[in-house]
Amino acid sequence: MNSSRIPGFYNKTVEERRELLANKNMLTDEDIESLFTSDPLPLETADKMIENVIGTFPLPLGLGLNFLINGKEYVVPMAIEEPSVVASASYMAKIIREAGGFTTESTDRVMIGQIQVVGCPNFQLAKEVLLNHKQQLIDIANAAHPSMLARGGGAEDIEVRILNEESTSAYGQMLVLHAYINTCDAMGANVINTMVEALAPTVEELTNGKVYLRILSNYADRCLAKATCVIPPQLLESKGFSGEEVRDGIVHAYEFAASDPYRAVTHNKGIMNGIDPIVIATGNDWRAVEAGAHAYASRYGHYGSMTTWSVDDHGNLVGELELPMSVGTVGGSIRVHPISKVAHSILNVDSAQELAEVIVAVGLAQNLGALKALVTDGIQKGHMALHSRSVAIAAGATGEMIDIIAEKLVEAKEIRVGKAKELVEQYTK
Numbered sequence: 001m002n003s004s005r006i007p008g009f010y011n012k013t014v015e016e017r018r019e020l021l022a023n024k025n026m027l028t029d030e031d032i033e034s035l036f037t038s039d040p041l042p043l044e045t046a047d048k049m050i051e052n053v054i055g056t057f058p059l060p061l062g063l064g065l066n067f068l069i070n071g072k073e074y075v076v077p078m079a080i081e082e083p084s085v086v087a088s089a090s091y092m093a094k095i096i097r098e099a100g101g102f103t104t105e106s107t108d109r110v111m112i113g114q115i116q117v118v119g120c121p122n123f124q125l126a127k128e129v130l131l132n133h134k135q136q137l138i139d140i141a142n143a144a145h146p147s148m149l150a151r152g153g154g155a156e157d158i159e160v161r162i163l164n165e166e167s168t169s170a171y172g173q174m175l176v177l178h179a180y181i182n183t184c185d186a187m188g189a190n191v192i193n194t195m196v197e198a199l200a201p202t203v204e205e206l207t208n209g210k211v212y213l214r215i216l217s218n219y220a221d222r223c224l225a226k227a228t229c230v231i232p233p234q235l236l237e238s239k240g241f242s243g244e245e246v247r248d249g250i251v252h253a254y255e256f257a258a259s260d261p262y263r264a265v266t267h268n269k270g271i272m273n274g275i276d277p278i279v280i281a282t283g284n285d286w287r288a289v290e291a292g293a294h295a296y297a298s299r300y301g302h303y304g305s306m307t308t309w310s311v312d313d314h315g316n317l318v319g320e321l322e323l324p325m326s327v328g329t330v331g332g333s334i335r336v337h338p339i340s341k342v343a344h345s346i347l348n349v350d351s352a353q354e355l356a357e358v359i360v361a362v363g364l365a366q367n368l369g370a371l372k373a374l375v376t377d378g379i380q381k382g383h384m385a386l387h388s389r390s391v392a393i394a395a396g397a398t399g400e401m402i403d404i405i406a407e408k409l410v411e412a413k414e415i416r417v418g419k420a421k422e423l424v425e426q427y428t429k
């Protein structure tokens, strides 16, 4: 197993980094070909992926390093436009590996398909009838996609709810059937939608109602992944701040996010800074993950922090992140986008469950990075120093000029495009 600890990786050139991965056998010949080409997503492939294609929209692909999860090393592919995210994830993963690494766990990959039934003459009776035909309904769902059952998944259970029973509106009352479907290593949207569409005629017959919606729920609260880390305070020490001070600051920051939606949204955005890039790089549906994650952050009746941070009896900082994680290692665009194939090669996970667990570990690290910066130097120092290169490019710097202008911006403590334009003008005179 290759170590994910590659000191100085970020000081190398892109070519050197690729060579290093190839030498460590972390890339296949096909991966190398996909990465080294000037056309990573060929237009003819793109044109088959979505509609009205006129081009592609590339994003930087970086590697989150130092991840040790359940004793296994992970190099994490991250596709993102925002500076300092990859650096921060790698830095926090480095601290957490010194503390023994992340521990993760996850539920079975049970997703939910919903069927909405309206106009039942008797909603209670309709519910009873559906529940009495549970096995028949499960069998119909599985007959619609038998291969999922054959690989150990498929429809497993049915639940029925009545919504707005007391409503007097002509549109309010409805019955909702939930089909619980194990989608194995697929995110499963298409499997689920196929199954609920197949169920609809029988559901109408049994309820004497009318079915409108037949679609998966992105609130995948039976498809959860959780990551935990336990960090002794001495590993959190930062210039001018004791480990205990940083630890306590992080717990105070968590309490702020837990109690105030204005802060929670930003706190959680910082978590998604880590989650979205790996979801995108692995070819998964980040809208589905985003929607589920934010809904889960509201499960206690108000929008709160996705993570929890506390201090254990030994004075260690304990972090935890649990989220719905409807991702796959097959299906969707995963085997279609050549760079997503490379990302899977680098990440080296064997199942969707393992992928989900890595993703929440990265989210937890990212939250720690942002909070540690916020409770010490503030976000601008580390983030803006790295952002200075984008500012230089936005001001017209090219080639070797980019790093020179970026350094001058940091020295001047004025990381803004106006200042960068002045510097570019001086440089090119």
Ligand SMILES: CC(C)(COP(=O)([O-])OP(=O)([O-])OC[C@H]1O[C@@H](n2cnc3c(N)ncnc32)[C@H](O)[C@@H]1OP(=O)([O-])[O-])[C@@H](O)C(=O)NCCC(=O)NCCSC(=O)C[C@@](C)(O)CC(=O)[O-]
Residues within 6 Å of the ligand: 006, 007, 008, 009, 010, 082, 083, 084, 085, 086, 087, 088, 089, 090, 091, 092, 094, 266, 267, 268, 269, 270, 271, 273, 366, 369, 370, 371, 373, 374, 379, 381, 382, 383, 386
């Ligand atoms: C940026 C750092 C890491 C610098 O932090 P630093 O203390 O200057 O880092 P360092 O130079 O001591 O290096 C420590 C480690 O960081 C990594 N590292 C260091 N530099 C690089 C680099 N160039 N490229 C890749 N990796 C880098 C690398 O792993 C390195 O270890 P090494 O390998 O050298 O042994 C730190 O300031 C930090 O974590 N800041 C937080 C950044 C952040 O959260 N950015 C997100 C954008 S802000 C936002 O959108 C969310 C927010 C903040 O609003 C959420 C919220 O409010 O909660």
Ligand SMILES: NC(=O)C1=CN([C@@H]2O[C@H](COP(=O)(O)OP(=O)(O)OC[C@H]3O[C@@H](n4cnc5c(N)ncnc54)[C@H](OP(=O)(O)O)[C@@H]3O)[C@@H](O)[C@H]2O)C=CC1
Residues within 6 Å of the ligand: 147, 148, 151, 183, 184, 185, 186, 187, 188, 189, 190, 191, 192, 216, 218, 285, 288, 328, 330, 331, 332, 333
């Ligand atoms: N609300 C939402 O989130 C919606 C999302 N989508 C989109 O749906 C796509 C994801 O759907 P999904 O059903 O996952 O994708 P696909 O239908 O593309 O692929 C999944 C298929 O892969 C096959 N497969 C091979 N090996 C495995 C394995 N080990 N475990 C599970 N399946 C395996 C299965 O087919 P077989 O059994 O025949 O081998 C399975 O049905 C995404 O692109 C998403 O954007 C679509 C609609 C709504």
